[in-house]
Amino acid sequence: MTTTGEEHRPAAGGPWWWQRRRSAVLDVGLAVASAIECAAEGVAFAGDAGVPTAVGVLFGLVAGSALVVRRRWPIASVLVAIAVTPANMGMLLSVVGLYSLAASEVPRRITAVLAGMSVVGTLIVTFVRTQQDAVRGDLEVGEWFVFFMAVAASLGLTAPPVLLGLYVGARRRLMESLRERADSLERELMLLADRAEERAEWARSEERTRIAREMHDVVAHRVSLMVVHAAALQAVARKDPEKAVKNAALVGDMGRQALTELREMLGVLRTEPVQSSVGVSSEEVSEESEEPSKGSSEGVVGSREVGSGEVAAPLAAVGAAAAAAASRGWPQEGSEGPWLAEVDVLVGQSRAAGMVVELSVDGEPGVYPAEVEQTAYRVIQEGLTNVHKHAAGSKAQVRLAHRGDEVAMQVENGPASEGGSYDARLPSGGNGLVGMRERVTALGGVFVAGPTDAGGFRVSAVIPASGR
Structure with missing residues (x-):
C-alpha cells in the first residue's frame, strides 16, 4: 500500500533468475x-x-x-x-x-x-x-x-x-x-x-484519572460530613426531636453544597470552563442566610453540643475567604478554585460536624499558580475527610506554612475516640492517598503519609511555589 492508496501486487515469479x-x-x-x-x-x-x-x-x-x-x-x-x-x-x-x-x-x-x-x-x-x-x-x-x-x-x-x-x-x-x-x-x-493513537489513549486514561480524582475530592468530603451528621441525627432522633431537626438542617446544607459543586464540575466536562467549584458558593451563603431557623441556638453533633455561632462559623467564613481572595487579586468569577484562603471554611465545616480541629498558618501567603492552590487545598481536604472516616472523635491539627519558594501543609490526628463521636461507618475506596500523591508529585512536590507514634495518622506535603 503506497501513500497514493494503490496496492502493488507482486508479479508472477519467473524461472531461475528472472523476477517475471x-x-x-x-x-x-x-x-x-x-x-x-x-x-x-x-x-x-x-x-x-x-x-x-x-x-x-x-x-x-x-x-x-x-x-x-x-x-x-x-x-x-x-x-x-x-x-x-x-x-x-x-x-x-x-x-x-x-x-x-x-x-x-x-x-x-x-x-x-x-x-x-x-x-x-x-x-x-x-x-x-x-x-x-x-x-x-x-x-x-x-x-x-x-x-x-x-x-x-x-x-x-x-x-x-x-x-x-x-x-x-x-x-x-x-x-x-x-x-x-x-x-x-x-x-x-x-x-x-x-x-498518536497511543498518546490519545494515554491522554484519555489520564483524563479519566483526573476526573475520578476531582470527583473524589469534591464529593467525598461533603458526603462524609453528611454521613457524620446523619449518624448523629439517628442517635438523637427519638431522644431530642428539636436537636434532630437542627442536625437535619446541617445535612441539607451539606447536600446542597455537594450538589452545587458536582453540577459545576459536570458543566466543565460538558462545555468549557465555567465558574469553578469552591467550598461554599455565594448563592449558598445567601440561601443559608435566608434560613436562620435551620441553624438556631443549639445543635448537637455526637455527644457534643454546638452553639449557633459554631454552626454558622463555616458560612460566615465564606465572606472572609472571598474578601481575602479579592485582596490578593484572585479572580472570583470563572476562576478555577478552590483556594488556600478558603481553608478556614473547610476547617469550620469539620468543626461543625463535631471534630475538634486546630488550624495554624505560618508565614505570609504568596501568589501561587492555580494548580498549587488547588492541590494544597485538596490535600488538607482529603486529610480531614480521612479523619472523619477512620478516626471519629479524634482531635485533628492542620498546619499550613508559606515558605517563600514552597508551601507546606500537614494534617495530623490522634487515635480514634470511641465516645467522642458517633461511628458513621464511612466506606473507603482506598484512592484518597493515591490521588493526593499523584497531585503533589505531578507538581514536583513531596508527599508523605503514615501512622504516628501516638497511634494517629499524619499526612504531609511540600509543593514548590512555582508548581514545577
Whole structure:
C-alpha cells in the first residue's frame, strides 16, 4: 500500500533468475534472434577460416545464445560479443549486451573499460575489413574515408546502447529510490499514527484519572460530613426531636453544597470552563442566610453540643475567604478554585460536624499558580475527610506554612475516640492517598503519609511555589 492508496501486487515469479515471466520470454527471444544472426554469419566465418560450415554455424549459435544471461551476468555477454567481433559476427549481441551492462548495477569503471574495449575492437575490425575491400577493388575510397568509416561504425554500434543503458539504469534507480522513500514515509506515517493513537489513549486514561480524582475530592468530603451528621441525627432522633431537626438542617446544607459543586464540575466536562467549584458558593451563603431557623441556638453533633455561632462559623467564613481572595487579586468569577484562603471554611465545616480541629498558618501567603492552590487545598481536604472516616472523635491539627519558594501543609490526628463521636461507618475506596500523591508529585512536590507514634495518622506535603 503506497501513500497514493494503490496496492502493488507482486508479479508472477519467473524461472531461475528472472523476477517475471515476460522478462524471461524477452531474453530468450533476443537470444534466439542473436543465435540465428551469429549462425548465419558463422557460415562466412567458416569459409574465411577454412573450417567446416557446421563448426562455424555451431560457433555462432553458442555465441549468440549468450544474451540469455544478459540480466544475470551482463559482463559475460559483453565479453562474448567482444570475443566474436574479429569473426565479424554478433552485432545484436554487442548492442544488447552493452545496453544491459550500462543499465545494470555493475560499477561504472568496469562499464567504461568494456565499452572502450568494444569500441577499439569494432574500430580495428571495421578498419581492416574496409581496407581489405578497398585493396581488392570492391570499394573505391580514399584512406581517409576508410578511417572515418571505421570510427563512425565503432561509435555508432557502441555509444547509443551505452548511453541508453545509462539513462534507463539511472531512471530505474531513481524510481526505486522514490518507491523506497514512499514506503519509508508510509511506515513513518503508520508509526506516527500508532504513536498518536497511543498518546490519545494515554491522554484519555489520564483524563479519566483526573476526573475520578476531582470527583473524589469534591464529593467525598461533603458526603462524609453528611454521613457524620446523619449518624448523629439517628442517635438523637427519638431522644431530642428539636436537636434532630437542627442536625437535619446541617445535612441539607451539606447536600446542597455537594450538589452545587458536582453540577459545576459536570458543566466543565460538558462545555468549557465555567465558574469553578469552591467550598461554599455565594448563592449558598445567601440561601443559608435566608434560613436562620435551620441553624438556631443549639445543635448537637455526637455527644457534643454546638452553639449557633459554631454552626454558622463555616458560612460566615465564606465572606472572609472571598474578601481575602479579592485582596490578593484572585479572580472570583470563572476562576478555577478552590483556594488556600478558603481553608478556614473547610476547617469550620469539620468543626461543625463535631471534630475538634486546630488550624495554624505560618508565614505570609504568596501568589501561587492555580494548580498549587488547588492541590494544597485538596490535600488538607482529603486529610480531614480521612479523619472523619477512620478516626471519629479524634482531635485533628492542620498546619499550613508559606515558605517563600514552597508551601507546606500537614494534617495530623490522634487515635480514634470511641465516645467522642458517633461511628458513621464511612466506606473507603482506598484512592484518597493515591490521588493526593499523584497531585503533589505531578507538581514536583513531596508527599508523605503514615501512622504516628501516638497511634494517629499524619499526612504531609511540600509543593514548590512555582508548581514545577
